Amino acid sequence: MKKSALVWIRRDLRLHDHAALAAATQRAERVAVVFVFDTEILKHLQDRDDRRLTFIHGCLKEVDEQLRAEGSRLIVLHGDPVEEIPRLAAQLQVEELHFNRDYEPYAIQRDALVTARVSAEVHHHKDTVVMEADEVRTGSGGPFKVYTPYGRAWRNTVRERDLAERVVHPGHWWPAQDLGATSSLPSLEDLGFQPGNLFITPGTQAGTSRLLQFGQRMAHYGERRNFPxxxxxxxxxxxxRHGALSIRQAFRYAATLPSEGSxxxxxxxxxxxxxxxxxxxxxxVVRGAFKPEMDAVEWQHQPDHLQAWIQGQTGYPIIDAAMRCFxxxxxxxxxxxxxxxxxxTKDLxxxxxxxxxxxxxxxLDFDLAQNNGGWQWAASTGVDAQPYFRIFNPKLQSERFDPKGEFIREWVPELTGLDGKSIHAPAESGPLELLAAGVTLGQNYPRPIVDHATQKPLAIQMLASIAPVKA
Ligand SMILES: Cc1cc2nc3c(=O)[nH]c(=O)nc-3n(C[C@H](O)[C@H](O)[C@H](O)COP(=O)(O)OP(=O)(O)OC[C@H]3O[C@@H](n4cnc5c(N)ncnc54)[C@H](O)[C@@H]3O)c2cc1C
Structure with missing residues (x-):
């Protein structure tokens, strides 16, 4: 058995079912755990009360408390990991460095630089996903570009061992008193930030409770998942996103509750x-459309409309409720x-x-892969995307998925007086109805900033010129 190892946690902020920790605690007698507040990432955060940082800080606090309960503690650094990790590995004189793989371009480059600089043996592990990109392939060996056959192949390929718990061995933590002058968890203020408000509690314990609560509703997921x-x-x-829960554990738990919802x-x-x-x-895809020809679409530059969308002032209640809640x-x-x-994308x-x-x-759950995929799906520029001629009608979506206008009422209180029908499109209501509800369009609630019926053919025209797919 080797003597000592360092595990660098990044988007895997937990101490159980953890591939890197499992491998390190199996191979080494003394395992230290480190997290780096990466100045390369922090410098791009625009909000001092960024909620992700608050969530991450909460997860780290829990990890630190758990390690302290076992006689060790979390090392937390603030700087460029390319400098900090090799320096710490040298200071602790570890034989091995372990971390879980991350598939974002920045992370890949960062990890390659760390690997090149560190003198310890580097071990990286699959943990963030159950199946990595090269494990689920088409018949000809390439990557899938359509979800349904990918999902089928994923299910056919996955093995019990892919889902098995990565057991972290107890008793192998580096004693706190031997960690010397290495730094501990700073406050958000020390990092130049302040706490943001969170609607959920960070950490593995809270995540696991939520998973268990959801388990009681999982059977109805299929019917209920579309109603905000x-x-x-x-x-x-x-x-x-932050790895407070193991993705393998989520799959294993869902498998214990067989149902259509599961x-x-x-x-x-x-x-x-x-x-x-x-x-x-x-x-x-990080720089442009998945389908490169779609980069030629001539989108409109409309700062006023963009601001109205951000502020929840578009005159479309479901859009405004969603954006204000956000x-x-x-x-x-x-x-x-x-x-x-x-x-x-298709109205504005x-x-x-x-x-x-x-x-x-x-x-709060920002993930480059998921967010980019979701946006390119909606804009019809992406892999397995919504066809460009299929355009959501915001009023119909509102009637269908918020039928009583409950979600709208919560976030657009100025419309509360409207009935369940009118609340989806106040501009289509009669003047007396608006008066009775205390709604004055253009004063306490905006008129629609665009007309969906007018914009839809414009969007189709704009996208069809580049992607001539038959409707
Ligand atoms: C424009 C757009 C942007 C998005 N950006 C993100 C993002 O940055 N981060 C993110 O995690 N998800 C993103 N999604 C996917 C999805 O909206 C969220 O994962 C989901 O709303 C999270 O809620 P939940 O945990 O209650 O999901 P549940 O319905 O309980 O689903 C369970 C888990 O499955 C995954 N998941 C669910 N739906 C999707 C999906 N459509 N695509 C990929 N994974 C999914 C998530 O990890 C989710 O936690 C985006 C979707 C769109 C359309």
């Missing part, structure tokens, strides 16, 4: 794997993400990358 006013989905994406939920987890695979195989919480229901993304005709970057700034 209901508690129909798991709200677990921030835990998966199958459907697992299919969504496989969408997550699909988009991770797309990012790994086609990293050009600004207040950093969270948006999947149905609404699809509807607001379609509205931005604004470039999907503008929406992508606003989401990247705000989403």
């Amino acid at each position: 006013a209901e508690d129909g989905t798991s709200n677990l994406s921030p835990y998966f 199958e459907k939920w697992q299919a969504e987890l496989i969408w997550r794997e699909f988009y991770q695979m797309i990012l790994a195989e086609f990293p050009h 600004r207040a919480t950093g969270w948006m229901h999947n149905r609404l993400r699809m509807v607001v993304a379609s509205f931005l 005709l604004i470039h999907w990358q503008e929406g992508e970057s606003y989401f990247a700034r705000m989403l």
Whole structure:
């Protein structure tokens, strides 16, 4: 057995079912755990109260407490990991460095630089996904570009060992007193930030409780997952994003609750794997369209409309409710993400990358692969995307998925007086009805900034000139 190892945690902020920790604690007698607040990432954060940082900080606090309970502690550094990790590995004189693989272009480059600089033996592991890009292939050996056959192949390929717990061996932690002057978890203020408001509690314990609660509703997931006013989905994406929960554990747990709902939920987890695979195989999606010809689409530059969308002042209640909820919480229901993304790109005709970057700034569960995949799906520029001629009608989406207007009432209180029919399109209501509800269009609620019926053919024309697919 080798003597000592360092495990660098990044988007895997937990101490159980963890591939890198399992390998390190199996191979080494003393294992130290480190996290680096990466200045390369922090310098791009626009908001001092960035919620992701607060969530990450909460997860790290839990990891640190658990390590302290076992006589060790978490090392936390602040700087460039390319400098910091090799320096720490040298200071601790570890024989091995372990980390879990990350498929984002920045992370791949960073990890290659660290690997080149560190003198310890480097071991990297599969952990963030169950199946990596090169493990699920088409018959001819290439990557899939359509989700349904990918999902089928994923299910046919996955083996028990892919889902098995990566057992972290107890008693191998580096004693705290031997960690010398290495630094501990700083406060958010020390990092130049301040706490952001969170609608969920960070950490493995809270994530696991949420998973168990969702288990009681999982059977109904298929019927309930599209209604933003209901508690129909798991709200677990921030835990998966930051690795507070193990993705293998989620699949294993879902398999213990067989039902149509459980199958459907697992299919969504496989969408997550699909988009991770797309990012790994086609990293050009970070810079432009998955279908490169779609980069020629002439999107409109409309700063006023973009601002109205961001502020929830478009005059389309479902869009405004979704965007206001988003600004207040950093969270948006999947149905609404699809509807607001379609509205931005196909009603306002604004470039999907503008929406992508606003989401990247705000989403508590922001994940480059998923967010990019979602935006390119909505804009019809992506892999297995929504066909360009299929355009959500915001009023119909609202009537269908928020039938009583409950979600709208919560976030657009100025419309509360309207009945369940009028609330989806106040501009179509009669003057007396608006008066009785206390709604004055253009004063306490905006008139629609565009007309969906007018914009739809414009969007089709704009996209059809580049992607002439028959309707
Ligand atoms: C424009 C747009 C942007 C998005 N950006 C992100 C993002 O940055 N991060 C993110 O995690 N998801 C993103 N999604 C996917 C999806 O909206 C969220 O994963 C989902 O809303 C999270 O809620 P939940 O945990 O309750 O999901 P559940 O319905 O409980 O699903 C379980 C898990 O499956 C995964 N999942 C669910 N739906 C999808 C999907 N459509 N694509 C990929 N994975 C999925 C998530 O990890 C989720 O936690 C985006 C979707 C769109 C349309």
